[in-house]
Amino acid sequence: MRIAFYGSSLLSSYWNGAATYYRGLLRDLAGRGHRVTFYEPDAYERQQHRDIDPPPYAEVRVYPATPEAVRAVVAEAAQADVVVKASGVGVFDDALLEGVVAASRPEAIRIFWDVDAPATLAELAATPGHALHRAMPSLDLVLTYGGGPPVVAAYEGFGAARCIPIYNALDPDTHHPVPPDPRFAADLAFLGNRLPDREARVETFFLDAAARLPARAFLIGGNGWGDKAMPGNVRHLGHVYTREHNAFNTTPLAVLNIARDSMAAVGYSPATRVFEATGAGACLITDSWTGLDLFLREGEEVLVARDGRDVAAHLAALTPERARAIGAAARARIAREHTYAHRGAEVDAILSGEAARKRERSVA
Incomplete structure (x- = not known):
């Protein structure tokens, strides 16, 4: 599947704790045949503190943190089979969420991927007009960085069709024993x-x-x-x-x-x-x-x-x-x-199942 992923940064872990999570998951999904485009803003000096070069497992599109650039990258959601808006991009989060939901094709799988569920849920409870409340009826899935049963119950209480935790994991090719320094x-x-x-x-x-x-x-x-x-x-x-x-x-x-x-x-x-x-x-x-x-x-x-x-x-x-x-x-x-191969298999199965459900609903 063609996956359009709108997140904070794949290239830099600078003020970006989700980098390792993104890298491990997307690398495994690419290995399973998915084609990933990752959209990240040029913000918070992350591009000046890159940890990695653009990787072979994803096309990385770095865009200026301007309204015009956001509109341009949002429009590209129309080309994807799976559209993911992650929490905590840090700039234009609401515009990105509302934009990719509107731009995506009806048959596309729309996902909100929450990498800080406790914070997001607190915002939802405190802000009735939150953009995620408006987007929730159009989302097929909410995937979360963690949180277990309490987070699943809270998201379902806010109207999520399905909420599934995808926990952090180990990429053994990246994190392994080395000589002391x-x-x-x-x-x-x-x-x-x-x-x-x-x-x-x-x-x-x-x-x-x-x-x-x-x-x-x-x-x-x-x-x-x-x-x-x-x-x-x-x-x-x-x-x-x-x-x-x-x-x-x-x-x-x-x-x-x-x-x-x-x-x-x-x-x-x-x-x-x-x-x-x-x-x-x-x-x-x-x-x-x-x-x-x-x-x-x-x-x-x-x-x-x-x-x-x-x-x-x-x-x-x-x-x-x-x-x-x-x-x-x-x-x-x-x-x-608990490796990213385990997590990637989970996500791959979730995407396949959701795609089958959408096809069944479209012919019913």
Whole structure:
């Protein structure tokens, strides 16, 4: 099928946590015979911080962030069999959604793909005139980055015909063990941008743990932390490019995952970082959230913390041997059950089934 995908960015992970998700899924779908065109705006300096060149599995169309350019790329939805508008493009989101729904052919499959369902659902609840409310009757599917039963129920309550979570996963060709890199040497490393609904949890789980273990080395990567007050044993790296993530995950004794407030509250929302880290064989310590056991087994494949005290206790007791054992067990589990080949097969089956349903309805 010809897929027109309107998202934030495929080429850059700069202020764009969905990049790894897009790349893994679209690469697999292309391998299954789908032809993907990805439309991304030239915004937020992402084109100046590209992680990858345009890939062979998708045609990437970068367009200026202007109304005229948006109208031009929206018109191209008429050529596609599957039209996807992702959440969080960041510019002209409403115009893109309404435009691609209007431009797509009646037989095309129309999808809203939500990469931050808790935030979108909060907007829908607070804004009766939201563009997604208007578009919902015309959508065939809502696919979500995560969220499990609570998100499915909420979307169905807002009138979605079908809502299906497509979770993050591992691309083993991209994320895998590599030799340690001295730049990332630490006892505990955390990678994540500074966001309003994450900062307090970073203070609780990461900075508090660092303060409790002044003799241990802590490392934080991501945008926005430069002016944040931190204990003296915390080193800040700034933006870490995707090509450096394997070494960032392989080198430290352990890697910390911290969900954003909304993701932790809803549950069933493993971040891309969970799969990147475990794919590299890292010993992962994560904050606690509902649904974690669908992906990793506590105590054997992941260490779970309820606060900074727990993180510090895990780290103080962790030997290199146990860290390697946990990392190896997690990597084996994720590779067996949670790769983008698994997710691509899910999406491919969903698209085939939806296409068959639309054909049946058209002849009924």
